[in-house]
Amino acid sequence: MAVRGSVNASIMITPEELALSLAAVEPPAVLDVRWQLGDPGFGQRAYAAGHIPGAVFCDLDSVLSGPAGPEGRHPLPDLDELARWLRDAGVDAEREVCVYGAREPMGAARAWWLLRYVGHERVRVLDGGLAAWQADGFDVTDEVPRPRPGSFTVRVVAEHRLDDALVQARADDGVLLDARAPERYSGESEPIDPIAGHIPGALNAPAAEMVDADGRMLSAELLRARFGQLGITPDTAVGVYCGSGVTAATDILALALAGMPAALYAGSWSKWTAQPDPPVATGPDPR
Known part of the structure; x- marks a missing residue:
């Protein structure tokens, strides 16, 4: 499936491409990073109501951030804890990861940046988020997957x-x-x-x-x-x-x-x- 001219294929992925990837022998790891400022439970509720098949819910406040304090309201998480969470979510260094939000990038862009910062080189953002996925006619599920554990380890890329x-x-x-x-x-x-x-x-x-x-x-x-x-x-x-x-x-x-x-x-x-x-x-x- 061709990518829209406005999208860099190494950074973004369309709903059509993601659907094809999920049907492949080695599908990507998919992270649902829906998040809403001021409503800590929004993402989990939205995920429970329906998500892309195979997607694992990734909480921005507890997974992609550390506790609020002198380092800011959303400081970086402990990187060893992050790596453990990613492995549990099925993330390998060589396996592509696709992240998505509700519509605009928001939390998905944070996940994309953080994964690149800790050394993952194959991360793409679903353009238009879950709204685009559903608008293009693809199904959602409430089934919670049990991913095969991954082997990801942190390699900080300081320039990010x-x-x-x-x-x-x-x-x-x-x-x-x-x-x-x-x-x-x-x-x-x-x-x-x-x-x-x-x-x-x-x-x-x-x-x-x-x-x-x-x-x-x-x-x-x-x-x-x-x-x-x-x-x-x-x-x-x-x-x-x-x-x-x-x-x-x-x-x-x-x-x-x-x-x-x-x-x-x-x-x-x-x-x-x-x-x-x-x-x-x-x-x-x-x-």
């Missing part, structure tokens, strides 16, 4: 993560993107964290603008044009943050589709504002 000490330097010497909504970036509204505004020098690139009305990623051509307007080329050093390191993964996914690598500031705004007297800018301009 932006070190705390380099965040401000990235804003000064490269491009630092803030993936939150414009009103949070400017400081007009801050419904979650105690301080409003953005990291000085950061440019606003809302994650919500990286997808179309159906929750599918924009074409590589459109994404290159959008990032080009922000001064980004394939050679630009790019860092991305959001409120807690979840939404920013959608920007990193979009940048990858555009052929522009980027690193995640995992603690994001929730960690930046936890430090004593953090530098903060407000208004629509970077500084």
Whole structure:
């Protein structure tokens, strides 16, 4: 099945392709990463109501994140615990992994980024999530699979993560993107964290603008044009943050589709504002 021209086949997968892959002799491991901010039980309820056959539920808050604290609201999980969970979910280093959300990437992009960070090289995101799967006529099930244990081990790829000490330097010497909504970036509204505004020098690139009305990623051509307007080329050093390191993964996914690598500031705004007297800018301009 041919891939839509807007989708990079090594990063995204269509419902048709996933259905064909699941019928193959060696199907991919599939992770259901449906997640909704403010509703910790949403993903599990949605999974129980119906999911792609063979998919294992992957909880963003407890599997893809550690406990909230000084490192942020969604800090990275303990990597040894993550590896154990992935093995139990049937993940091998050589077996392809497909991740999906409800519609927009959201938690699925976080899973995609984290798996790449710990060294898995064959991860794809279902374009349009479960909504696209069902819209294309494919069935869901409430049957919980029992995957064959995998053998995945962690191999951290450091360049996928932006070190705390380099965040401000990235804003000064490269491009630092803030993936939150414009009103949070400017400081007009801050419904979650105690301080409003953005990291000085950061440019606003809302994650919500990286997808179309159906929750599918924009074409590589459109994404290159959008990032080009922000001064980004394939050679630009790019860092991305959001409120807690979840939404920013959608920007990193979009940048990858555009052929522009980027690193995640995992603690994001929730960690930046936890430090004593953090530098903060407000208004629509970077500084």
